[in-house]
Structure formats: structure tokens, C-alpha cells
Amino acid sequence: MEAFIRLDAKAAPLPLANIDTDQxxxxQFLKTVEREGLGKGLLFDYRFDEQGVEKPDFVLNRPEYKGVGILVTGENFGCGSSREHAPWALMDFGIRCVIATSFADIFYNNCFQNGLLPVVLKADEVQALADEAKGGNHVMAVDLESQTVTSPSGKAFRFEIDAQRKEKMLKGLDAIGETLEREKSIDVYEMKRALAQPWLEGA
Structure with missing residues (x-):
């Protein structure tokens, strides 16, 4: 998993509440277990009409938001089913940080396991960022070490994050990576167990 330390990227405003994982x-895009290629289905019904033609007015289709890396959205983002494809699709599209007033618990947890940073801010702070993202300059900075989001105009908002989750994001550790950090201790344990209980090894 790629480490998340600081992200300087375009931010797109999507001021909608209760965007669920099916949205x-x-x-129809869940037939694969591969992470690559899911970006084409991200927010599909918002981005395309019934004939599969892009809706030019939707924020992610507008040329000024091409290459967006931050999404500023509404409350309860990621509600609905527990599908891990949701953070996969966001990341495959290029989005590495979602800022909202609240997230659904399972989606929030899945984000950390996949290197996508979910940032919770107060409603007025999210609104301020969304308003600036609508302007001509919509490049923001998300600094995980200092736990701040800095708007294009220079306003800084601090967010809270669990210390263990923060450390794993900074190091780029998912569940497997976290386990491998303890590989030497695991090897020592297995050697001691093999000597003390050889029958467990089939000896």
C-alpha cells in the first residue's frame, strides 16, 4: 500500500449527503476482484446518462477538475453495503482523500486498509472548503503528519485521526504489511513452538 504523508491536489466539490456505496x-462493476479499471465506474450514474454519454455539467466531468485527487462531499459518505470496491474505485480514479462531516463506519475502515484518507471536519469547515473548490484555484493540501487541510486561500483546518491508523497510513501499511512488520517475532515464535510441540509440525 502506498504511504500517505502529504497530498497537494485539485479538490472537487460534491455537496451531497448519504452517497452510498452503490452510487x-x-x-454492474463488481464482477472483478481486481482494483485496476474500477475508476471508469466511479459515480457512474452521476457522470453518465442512460446512453452512457458523459454529463458535461457534473463536476468530475468538467475539464477544470481533470486529475482531481481530493473529494469534498456531504455527511454519511459511503453508507450502504460494505463493498471494498468503493475505495478501490475512488483510488483508481485518482482520488486519495475524501473530506466530509461524517462517514459510514465500514467504508471509513475500508479506506484505511486501502490507502485512502477519510478526513472528518466540522460542517462549516467542509462548506468553506467546498466553496473554495468551486473557484478558479481549487488546489488544496492535506498533510497527515500535521493533521491539517489547507484551502487554496491558505486557511488551515485541523482534523482528528486515531494514532495507530495515522502511523499505518504514514508507513503505507495495510493488514498484511502490519503483520510482516512482526515477521521476525513470528519466526522466533514458530521455531520455539516447533521445538516444544514437534507433533504440531507433523514430526
Whole structure:
């Protein structure tokens, strides 16, 4: 998993509440367990009409937001089913940080396991960022070490994050990576167990 330390990127405003995982990545795109390629289905029903033609007015289709890396959205983002494809689709599209007033618990947890940073801010702070993201300059900075989001105009907002989750994001550790950090201790344990209980090894 790629480490997240600081992200300087375009931010797109999507001021909608209760965007669920079926809207983030509709069910027709869940036939794969591969992470690559899911970006094409991200927010599909918002981005395309019934004929599959891009809706030019939707924020992620507008040329000024091409290459967006931050999404500023509404409360309860990621509600609905527990599909891990949702953070996969966001990241495959290029988005590495989502800022909202609240997230659904399972989606929030899945984000950390996949290197996507979910940032919770107060409603007025999210609104301020969304308003600036609508302007001509919509490049923001998300600094995980200092736990701050800095708007294009220079306003800084501090967010809270669990210390263990922060450390794992800074190091780029998912569940497997976290386990491998303890590889030497695991090897020592297995050697001691093999000597003390050889029958468990089939000896």
C-alpha cells in the first residue's frame, strides 16, 4: 500500500449527503476482484446518462477538475453495503482523500486498509472548503503528519485521526504489511513452538 504523508491536489466539490456505496461503484462493476479499471465506474450514474454519454455539467466531468485527487462531499459518505470496491474505485480514479462531516463506519475502515484518507471536519469547515473548490484555484493540501487541510486561500483546518491508523497510513501499511512488520517475532515464535510441540509440525 502506498504511504500517505502529504497530498497537494485539485479538490472537487460534491455537496451531497448519504452517497452510498452503490452510487460510488454500481453493482454492474463488481464482477472483478481486481482494483485496476474500477475508476471508469466511479459515480457512474452521476457522470453518465442512460446512453452512457458523459454529463458535461457534473463536476468530475468538467475539464477544470481533470486529475482531481481530493473529494469534498456531504455527511454519511459511503453508507450502504460494505463493498471494498468503493475505495478501490475512488483510488483508481485518482482520488486519495475524501473530506466530509461524517462517514459510514465500514467504508471509513475500508479506506484505511486501502490507502485512502477519510478526513472528518466540522460542517462549516467542509462548506468553506467546498466553496473554495468551486473557484478558479481549487488546489488544496492535506498533510497527515500535521493533521491539517489547507484551502487554496491558505486557511488551515485541523482534523482528528486515531494514532495507530495515522502511523499505518504514514508507513503505507495495510493488514498484511502490519503483520510482516512482526515477521521476525513470528519466526522466533514458530521455531520455539516447533521445538516444544514437534507433533504440531507433523514430526
Amino acid at each position: 460510488i461503484i454500481p453493482k
